[in-house]
Amino acid sequence: MANVGRALRAEDRALIAAAKELLRQRYDENRHTVAAAVRTRRGAVFRGVNIEGIHTPCAEPVALGAAVAAGDREFVSMVAVCRRGKQYPVLSPCGNCRQMLFDYAPHATVIVRFRDGRVARLTVAESLPGA
Numbered sequence: 508m509a510n511v512g513r514a515l516r517a518e519d520r521a522l523i524a525a526a527k528e529l530l531r532q533r534y535d536e537n538r539h540t541v542a543a544a545v546r547t548r549r550g551a552v553f554r555g556v557n558i559e560g561i562h563t564p565c566a567e568p569v570a571l572g573a574a575v576a577a578g579d580r581e582f583v584s585m586v587a588v589c590r591r592g593k594q595y596p597v598l599s600p601c602g603n604c605r606q607m608l609f610d611y612a613p614h615a616t617v618i619v620r621f622r623d624g625r626v627a628r629l630t631v632a633e634s635l636p637g638a
């Protein structure tokens with residue numbers, strides 16, 4: 508997968524930083540282990556954390572829902588982060604969350620981390636071939 512995806516831009520790094528900041532603040536090993544951030548066309552950033560429980564929603568739909576609740580659903584980019592010790596690496600969104608973003612904005616960007624640790628951006632449509 509070395510040639511898949513495009514290099515991160517400053518706004519992608521800022522989105523990752525926003526998710527990391529939230530997880531630093533709200534991390535709870537029993538409840539909240541992932542944070543997500545989404546950027547909308549007007550430049551607003553909405554964030555969310557996962558909620559461990561019987562159904563355990565991912566952080567991404569919580570962030571997307573926060574944006575929709577604010578009346579802003581023109582998504583342009585999405586990222587999630589987890590915690591590994593003192594690090595907050597990018598966590599590639601699961602297939603369900605990619606599909607959810609695709610349903611709103613197939614040209615939006617999703618930030619992913621490959622197995623070799625490389626972080627890049629893809630359009631969500633590229634990340635779901637044939638969707």
Ligand SMILES: [Zn+2]
Pocket residue numbers: 565566567600601602603604605
């Ligand atoms: Zn997910």
